[in-house]
Amino acid sequence: xxxxxxxxxxxxxxxxxxxxxxxxxxxxxxxxxxxxxxxxxxxxxxxxxxxxxxxxxxxxxxxxxxxxxxxxxxxxxxxxxxxxxxxxxxxxxxxxxxxxxxxxxxxxxxxxxxxxxxxxxxxxxxxxxxxxxxxxxxxxxxxxxxxxxxxxxxxxxxxxxxxxxxxxxxxxxxxxxxxxxxxxxxxxxxxxxxxxxxxxxxxxxxxxxxxxxxxxxxxxxxxxxxxxxxxxxxxxx
Numbered sequence: 001x002x003x004x005x006x007x008x009x010x011x012x013x014x015x016x017x018x019x020x021x022x023x024x025x026x027x028x029x030x031x032x033x034x035x036x037x038x039x040x041x042x043x044x045x046x047x048x049x050x051x052x053x054x055x056x057x058x059x060x061x062x063x064x065x066x067x068x069x070x071x072x073x074x075x076x077x078x079x080x081x082x083x084x085x086x087x088x089x090x091x092x093x094x095x096x097x098x099x100x101x102x103x104x105x106x107x108x109x110x111x112x113x114x115x116x117x118x119x120x121x122x123x124x125x126x127x128x129x130x131x132x133x134x135x136x137x138x139x140x141x142x143x144x145x146x147x148x149x150x151x152x153x154x155x156x157x158x159x160x161x162x163x164x165x166x167x168x169x170x171x172x173x174x175x176x177x178x179x180x181x182x183x184x185x186x187x188x189x190x191x192x193x194x195x196x197x198x199x200x201x202x203x204x205x206x207x208x209x210x211x212x213x214x215x216x217x218x219x220x221x222x223x224x225x226x227x228x229x230x231x232x233x234x235x236x237x
Contacts (some may be wrong), residue, residue, distance in 0.1 A: 003029025019210030097128030
């Protein structure tokens with residue numbers, strides 16, 4: 001199982017963002033995509049479940065090239081789940097249970113077992129009747145993630161998942177990702193939070209000047225400084 005980009009190019013109007021990106025995330029791993037603010041991490045992540053279509057190059061999931069017709073995108077998004085930075089962009093129902101059930105119901109699947117499993121994975125048992133607009137920021141983030149997990153994806157894309165979380169929330173998210181990985185879901189994370197990245201990542205890639213400038217099983221302090229990454233709360237790995 002792999003999800004990858006080959007020679008990916010993308011521009012917003014006349015502003016090039018991705019300029020020949022080659023990127024690969026291996027099945028069963030947590031791959032972390034790092035880079036300066038504005039480097040294009042979110043743009044790259046959105047290519048992997050068809051939220052954006054490349055200007056040239058291609059995306060492959062398990063060796064199959066992604067197509068952009070309606071049916072193909074529907075199938076792709078069942079397999080490749082996406083967690084947005086802001087949970088307000090993802091929560092669609094008044095209650096947590098209703099929101100987590102929304103995806104499976106649209107697939108014509110009985111959501112009961114999926115809702116229970118997703119909430120249990122994220123420590124949200126008993127939240128089914130809680131109103132989404134009364135949740136804390138961290139709870140909204142976990143409820144949104146539960147909705148993605150209820151679709152039973154093979155791949156999970158997390159866009160700046162620590163945004164708005166305090167230290168306890170980040171620690172809990174690290175534990176959640178470990179449980180998700182144990183469920184044989186391949187995880188790709190875009191983040192600028194090095195401490196979090198090092199706590200969860202198996203492999204690392206740095207997006208710089210529109211291409212992948214570094215990839216490997218580790219990233220040194222010197223490399224982090226070179227790429228303009230924040231190095232506080234940083235331990236070499």
